Amino acid sequence: MSELKITIYDKNFNRKGWLGAPESVTADIGFNIVGTAQVVFRADHLRRDDITTDGARMVIEYPGLSYPLISGPVRFKGGKGPKGQATITATIEDDLRILWRLRGWQVPTAAISNQGTSEYRTYTGNAETIVKTMVSENVARIPSEAARVSFAPNLNRGAVIPSGVKIRMHPLAERLFPAVEQAGLGVRCYQSGAGLVLDVYEPRVYPKILSEESGTLASWEWNQSSPDVTRVVGGGRGEGTARVFRSAIDAALESQYGDVIETFMDARNGETNAEIDQSNSEVLFEGKPKSGLSLELSETPYFRYGTVVVGDKVTIEAGGLQITDVLRTATITWTKDDGLSVKPGVGKIENSTESRINQAIKTLMRGLKVQKVR
Helix, strand or coil, X not given: CCCCEEEXXXXXXXXXXXXXXXXXXXXXXXXXXXXXXEEEEXXXXXXXXXHXXXXXXXXXXXXXXXXXXXXXXXXXXXXXXXXXXXXXXXXXXXXXXXXXXXXXXXXXXXXXXXXXXXXXXXXXXXXXXXXXXXXXXHHHCCHHHHCCEEECCCCCCCCECCCCEEECCEEXXXXXXXHHHHCCCEEEEEEECCEEEEEEECCCEEEEEECCCCCCEEXXXXXXXXXXXXXXXXXXXXXXXXXXXEEEECXXXXXXXXXXXXXXXXXXXCCCHHHHHHXXXXXXXXXXXXXXXXXXXXXXXXXXXXXXXXXXXXXXXXXXXXXXXXXEXXXXXXXXXXXXXXXXXXXXCCCCHHHHHHHHHHHHHHHHXXXXXX
16 A cells, blocks of 8 residues: 555554555544544454554554654454454544643642632633643643653744633633634644654645646535624623623624624633633634535646645635635545545535534533533
8 A cells, every 4th residue: 555654553652563455544634623544454464463452553644744644542443244354443533632632720730639729721822832831731740641742842823812711621622722723723743753743833825726627626515604693792700780791793794694693602701801802702703604615636747635735725616616715624545446535625514404403512512511610
């Protein structure tokens, strides 16, 4: 398999060897989300025991990328038969999962018994500084994590986040996003040598238009939805007549769509007007019009995945529609019979009933978590 290279490691990042001759590989990767990869191989494969041992890790490399396409631990294993045709499927989760599996303590340098000395830990400055400071402080309190996680040098990229980011036993990612994306950055975490490297990056702009006419699009499907919110009222601290309320309005959207959609946001964790305003801004950002485009790329002598990667901004012409957005997802598949194929997704496809229900559940659960940790 010349297109993808898969290396097996144990839980201590010791290299065990290559995984040659798999049956298939399917990697679902994304912009600021935890990707996964499924690797199917014969049950009598030479590397079977290395892969099925608890804590095993995989690194999948894609030609032309300076970092792994995906790296992470094997989180699920399963097999099926009959004998003689038996295969095993191993599923790995991207190492960016560190932002979901660690919580942000309000006093990360103190013991758990002293967490009550501060209500929140507030991180301020530009987006890159906030990401790396927040993660490094919480990695440092766990010796096993501190020994294997390093950070690329801070280049102070990304806009300054107004009022910073506050955290109180939340998953790191829950408080970092969407603030970091609004500030113009993506986050990567991947295996390098005997440990992990966490870094941020600024999405690149791919200069050429992808289209059927250029030979780069094989098929496509798109949809768009109108805004969910155009104005928000945020309720800050206080009770009854003492409670502070702040509002934010996206007048441009209201003018564009001729529609007013108002919502309320419980922002009791906002100590200042600026913090309530930041919460309102995040609600407006999440409620903006959504557009999605699912497409299948056709590689040409001048274009292939690697030239454009997840996180890049691209412009596509498809069916009379021209859309510019971040390449948010990509499904990269390799099989013995068909070789390598790439199916990227641009934008967010949100205007189906199922997607709206999922978003509603996500918002509800986030609100419950905020209440739970007060």
